[in-house]
Amino acid sequence: MVEVRARRLTEEGVRRFSSYLEQLRQGTDAPRPDELVEDPTCTEPVPCETTFDSERTFATRYELGCYVRDRLQVCGGPEREETITEPAFWAWLAALWFDQICPRDPETGVRSLARIDNYVPVELLTGSALGRSSGDAWGRHVIRTSWLLVERYDGLVDFVLSNPPHRRGELTEQLLGRADLPLCPTAVEAFALLYRTKDGKPKPGAAGKGPGTARRFALIVRQLMRTYDVHAMTPERLLELLPEEFDRFRPRGGQAKA
């Protein structure tokens, strides 16, 4: 266990991290630069005086989100707010655990790099080739999105975050890809009622493109939100509004409204 005081990347740190990621993308392999962890040129402390274990390993994104949430609970008020809304803090965490969120393939030794905004929050990339690149509601940052979902919905989203940290997964894609969904507890609870098994795993067939899938849920609920006051409904009520194609995922006893 190596506890490191919470920090954020400085402008120079963001530049070096982005440059390192660009090198990886072009096929040049190298270990993550050590200065991205505690070097004062590349990092500086955040207001929230907490620590993170740099050697901690996470089996799933849910475990990762829970750990970050618990560590941030030691501070409150403006210190906490200033820390969690600081994109460079999330970039620092990504650098801290980079070997986990972008691991080497055990057979080939090659890292499978995702889009850069999985590691450096998109707000820090404006003006670069990858800035402002998608309509994703909460961005794609591996750690920030995992933490946000856990922070707001806790165990309700364990099935969404059941992938290892380096894999985003279709359910995350659908839940976070639509601006309105992750901000609406009714929609997230209905999502869980439809697609979560009792032991916190995704139901078979929930991913994909067919009728009744999470992709269709996101599309249809977004339309419903423009017609009904979904925020004030119970999740069961929202399920009643969904068409028949969702019947195969509906909890027993739940049927579409006539």
Next chain:
Amino acid sequence: MTSRNLNFTGRVRIERDHFEMALAERVPPQLDVRRVDLTDLELPGHWAVFLEGRARDWFHREELGTVAEPRTGRMDLPPETFAGGRLPRWRLLVVDVDDEFRRIAAMAEGVRLGAEATAAQGRTSLLPVEPADLGALPWRLAVDSNGFVLFVNDRLPAAKDLPGRPEVAAWLLPAVLREVLLQLRLRQDTIDEDVRREWLQLATSLAGPSPDETAEDEEEWLDWVDQVVWSFAAKHELVDGLLRTVEAEE
């Protein structure tokens, strides 16, 4: 068993002159509702009025009383309303509380308040142009919750002004407009409603109303996009502008 109609559009539009409200960036931030007058909408007086604000990772809902007795005055907003440079988008809505599914009976979307309004006023173009490090790419279109942005490679001299030059506009702008309209179709479930509405208004003014975005058949949409792009090029005389530049150089 049949499902309810998902495309219900019997909603009344709330106009900007139906209300007067502003945001104050103080601690805690406040919402100042000076006036809400929905009487001419002829809605039942007991239906509920709400103001909803949302940003990338933030949502807030303020109860504003009823149609007959709207709540006015200063209201504290959550302390984190403007944290991290957030600029929430707002919508005002009236909910039919007699409907078992709480139908939205009236709505004003894209309401801009306080700092947002200032930012919006500063934005004079539907398509801001920003120089950026694009590597080998001359230009790139991107979209976020504030709308589409045209990035132009910052290695090009006067990159910000390039798209306005006739010899560039003729080749660039039709392609950009086509991409915007295709993205509206492809990303219909992710692009912000206000952004979508602004672009569709422009396109509709050029080539009439768009086909149904959710229809399986994409051909109709593609045909309509062709018409919009053609009308845009004709309206702005892109070929003539290019021709004049070419002739002047010869």
